[in-house]
Amino acid sequence: MIQIGALIDTGRIRPIIETVLPLSQARQAYEQGAGGHTRGKIVLRVVD
Numbered sequence: 001m002i003q004i005g006a007l008i009d010t011g012r013i014r015p016i017i018e019t020v021l022p023l024s025q026a027r028q029a030y031e032q033g034a035g036g037h038t039r040g041k042i043v044l045r046v047v048d
Helices: 002-009 023-034
Strands: 017-022 040-046
Touching: 017 023, 023 040
Parallel strands: 017 040
Antiparallel strands: none
C-alpha cells in the first residue's frame, strides 16, 4: 500500500474519471454505472 500511495503522490498513477455529477443526480450516476459502458469512475460531488 505504501508503494501505491507513493505512485499516486508522484502522479504516476491517476484515476480515470468518466464524469462528475452533483449529489442531486445520484440516480443518473447509478443508472450510468449500471449500464456497464463506463471507462472510468463516476464521481458524485457532495460539496461545492
